[in-house]
Amino acid sequence: MVSISFPFSMILLIAVIGYFAARRKAIAMVKGNLRQLQALPQAYGQTVFFTTFLPATVILLGWAFVVRIMGPSYALISDGLFQVLVIITAAVGAALSYLRVKPSQRARAISERWIMGVLMAASALAILTTIGIVISMLSESAIFFRQHSWSDFFFGTVWAPNFRGGSQLSILPLLWGTLYISFISLIIAVPVGLYAAIYLSEYASPSLRSVAKPAIEVLAGIPTIVYGLFALITVGPMLRDFFVQPLGLGSSSSSVMTAGLVMGVMLIPFVSSLSDDIINAVPQAMRDGSLGLGATKSETIRQVVVPAALxxxxxxxxxxxxxxxxxxxxxxxxxxxxxxFDLNPFEAMTTVTVKIVSQLTGDTDFASPETLVAFALGLSLFVITLGLNIVALVIVRKYREQYE
Amino acid sequence: MTKLPIKISAKNVDVFYGAAHAIKSVDVEIADKMVTSFIGPSGCGKSTFLRCINRMNDTIDVCRVTGDIMIDMEDIYDRRVDPVQLRAKVGMVFQKPNPFPKSIYDNVAYGPKIHGMARNKLELDEIVEKSLRRAALWDEAKDRLQEPGTGLSGGQQQRLCIARAVATEPEVLLMDEPCSALDPIATAQIEQLIDELRSSYCVVIVTHSMAQASRVSDRTAFFHLGELVEYGYTSHIFTNPSDKRTESYITGRIG
Structure with missing residues (x-):
């Protein structure tokens, strides 16, 4: 274990002192006549600050990370010595860059380059995190597939985990539930959301729009557990009592239809809000061109505006x-x-995500296939959504070529 | 002053954008089978007036039009007149080429399709070809009818928009600065096209370029600050204007 807080605060202290010292030196060297400096005095300060702070911090965090992962035995030097070395690194950085401060130094360009480096590191972090997630899922899934046959996972038909062993762990019934519920929710959310977007962007008066658009977007801010409660105590029983039981379609209040309906409502603002922005971005010239040819408003929307926004x-x-x-x-x-597996939408079913949660809660060790299956399920889900996003990108790019 | 039949006749037309008085009691009579141009400095109301003739101003909420505008002696602001039908009869070409994000063919076929002008694909093909020929675009476009209209050059796009307007067989063709986004060569092509269109349509063109007005039009109307200052034969307006403001504008002293 490497302690971080003490060396880190020392680095920060040296860097801050370096900042003010460099600023003062720059001003002093031109005797207060700032126009003789290549850059503002702050830029000289920033240059020293970054040169002191960033390399030492990167070394500190990197080393702490490596030692944490590889174990203390890999730490070749003692913790105390390492701390001293890191602080010396910072001090050397400060001293060298302080000595270089002179009026002809292009301090602004140097500090800009450091800032660009910080921004680049931030975007790299986001990408590396994704890669890290995939790697951790992959390694856990590999353990699972060593213990459980992959043909059962991908092509079996039964989901029956049994903690005494001999489980049947097939993704297909879960995937079926996932896709069925998603399908129902999209059947509701896409037309309703799209029509709402068209109404708001093409027909509604500005005053109505300014009220209605935020009101719809409030839906997006409701936590999904609240939607879940609504499904549990209102939509499910109502569907059962007024529709499912009288028609003899089943007797369960938990059903694909209940979840699909409520999820559809949850998704409306996602579809409508984004579509609304996109429809608004279609140039007015397109609408004028169509209206000028004697098209009605709805013909214009159907044949020109929506295709352009597609x-x-x-x-x-x-x-x-x-x-x-x-x-x-x-x-x-x-x-x-x-x-x-069931075609009847009024039967209870479940999805991949629900089973991931249920396999990982309770008394579990991360060694049996019954728990490790969660990672394989998660990885499969990730691959599916990744595929979906790639399809989306391809479609968007194909049409964009045509429309710009 | 005219012996040709009057196509469009406006009496006492006022236009308001909210509180702003954009057009002030304009009277004008526009003859058929002729090119009439509207000139004037920016903001003088010439485009606004043009957009009254096919009721495009209806699409702007705050815009209000009073007075009478008659086409073929029929009041186009009468309650019985459907602006949608009117716009099929009065085609419009806009300042910036605005082809739809569709193929060249579908751009031209758009109007005929929504007005049910073709009974089958063959008739539609004929209309598309005829319209593209009218707009002098057929030779350039005939081998690429299924390519997107947005892939054409600026001048070609504008001719496509003219073909699109011509395809609904309008009687009047309104052009709102059709060349202002084009280079001189494309402009010359469009002007030549306008010259050919005059035999079939009543063409009204708004332009910033006085040279263009004198090249393409038979009649010219000069607008200033929402008023119609002077209207008459183009040759007359440009050589011997009777109003002081017209003279100042065409000689370059104002505007």
Whole structure:
């Protein structure tokens, strides 16, 4: 274990002192006549600050990370010595860059380059995190597939985990539930969301729009567990009592339809808000051109505005689809936890995400296939949504070529 | 002053954008089978007036039009007149080429399709070809009818927009600065096209270029600050204007 807080605060202290010292030196060297400096005095300060702070911090964090992962035995030097070395690094950086401060130094360009480096590191971090997630999923999934046959996982038909061994762990019933529920929710969310977007952007008066658009977007801010409660205590029983039982379609209040309906409502603002922005971005010249040819408003919208906005709308729908596939809480409370194949939408079914949660909660060790299956499920889900996003990108790019 | 039949006749037309008075009691009579141009400095109301003739101003909420505009002696602001039908009869070409994000063929076929002008694909093909020929675009476009209209050059796009307008067989063709986004060569092509269109349509063109007005039009109307200052034969307006403001404008002293 490497302690970080003390060396880190020392580095920061040296860097801050370096900043003020460099600023003063720069001003003093031109005797206060700032126009003789290549850059503002702050830029000289920033140059020293970055040169002191960043390399030492990177070494400190990197080393701490390596030691944490590889174990203390890999630390070739003692913790105390390492701390001293890091602080010396900072001090050397400060001293060298302080000595270089002179009026002809192009301090602004140097500090800009450091800032660019920081920004680049931030974007690299986001990408590296994704890669890290995939690697951790891959390694856990590999352990799972060593213990459980992959043919059962991908092509079996039964989900029956049994902690005494001999489980049947097939993704297909779960995937079926996931896709079925997502499908129903999109059937609701896409037309309703799209029509709402068209109404708001093409027909509604500005005053109505300014009220209605935020009101719809409030839906996006409701936590999904609240939607789940709504499904559990209102939508499910109502469907059962007024529709399913009278028609003899089943007797369960938890059903694919319950979860699909509520999830559809949850997705409406995603579709409508994005589509609305995209429809608004279609140039007025397109509408004028169509209206000028004697097209009605709805013909114009159907044949010119929506096709022009299509790539963005497809993007919005696929984003909603990814949300639907990854949604958990509404399914737990609305559709139940029974993994099965069934065409009847009024039967309880469940999804991949729900089973990931249920396999990992309770008394578990991360060694049996019954728990490790969660990682394989997660990886499969990740691959599916990745595929969906790639399809979305391809569609958007194909149409964009045509429309610009 | 005219012996040709009057196509468009406006009496006492006022236009308001909210509180702003954009057009002030304009009277004008525009003859058929002729090119009439509207000139004037920016903001003088010439485009606004043009957009009254096919009721495009209806699409702007705050815009209000009073007075009478008659086409073929029929009041186009009458309650019985459907602006949608009117716009099929009064085609419009806009300042910036605005082809739809569709193929060249579908751009031209758009109007005929929505107005049910073709009974089958063959008739539609004929209309598309005829319209593209009218717009002098057929030779350049005939081998690429299925390619997107947005892939054409600026001048070709504008001719496509003219073909699109011509395809609905309008009687009047309104052009709102059709060459202002084009280079001189494309402009010359469009002007030649306008010259050919005059035999079939009543063409009204708004232009910033006085040279263009004198090249293409038979009649010229000069607008200034929302008023119609002077209207008459183009040759007359440019050589012997009767109003002081017209003279100042065409000689370059104002505007």
């Amino acid at each position: 790539p963005g709308i497809v993007g919005a729908v696929l984003l909603a689809a990814s949300r639907a596939i990854g949604e958990t809480m509404i399914v737990v409370l609305g559709a139940g936890a029974a993994a099965r």
